[in-house]
Amino acid sequence: TVICATPVIDSVSGDYETASLAWHGDGTDFQLKISPDPNGMGIVSTSANSYTFANLQPATTYTLSLRKDCTEDLLGYSAWVTTTFTTDTFECVPPDDFAIARLTNHSATFWWSGDDPCQLHVWDDNHNEWTFDSVMSPFTLDSLEESLTYFASIRHFCGIQGQIVGRWSDSLAFVTPTCQVATGLRLEEATAHSLLVTWDADNL
DSSP states (O other), X not given: OOOOOOOEXXXXXXXXSOEEEEEEOSSSOEEEEEESOTTOOOSEEESSSEEEEOSOOTTOEEEEEEEEBOGGGTOOBOOOEEEEEEOOOOOOOOOTTXXXXXXXXXXXXXXXXXXXXXXXXXXXXXXXXXXXXXXXXXXXXXXXXXXXXXXXXXXXEESTTSOEEOOXXXXXXXXXXXXXXXXXXXXXXXXXXXXXXXXXOTTO
């Protein structure tokens, strides 16, 4: 009886975001799949004897499955042969110099070193919160309320395709200042075309 022979896995290797499978077997048509499938690829076809799955998450165990495709010979498919691989650990750390560069009563400008985009999370004492994706330094957030306490945290997305979610930085706390009202407003001098107005500056 002629059957579709199952290929033999030779090796599996990789790093914190890839897993590479190598095998041997008769023919040139093979199919692979990975579980969990972070990229929604489903079954992948190849005519080679090796394949690399990319954009994986660190410190995660994946099941890699392989079978031979014998449909051209009207023999269907071989049984799946499987192996497991655990990606290396990798810490995607946030910027260590996240700070506020400028603060007004209605805006805050955040700064951090580096040229990579980050995700910024901001929330306030009134339980409002905002998340901003792919922001670059410096980043200015407008339309804040004065005299209100805000908090902010930032994180990177690492890896070749930016698929590795980093941990959040320690949060920054800041209070928007109050815009003081001028007092002691006085008209000092008036002419036909001008007015000289003064006020007390001690509370501004």
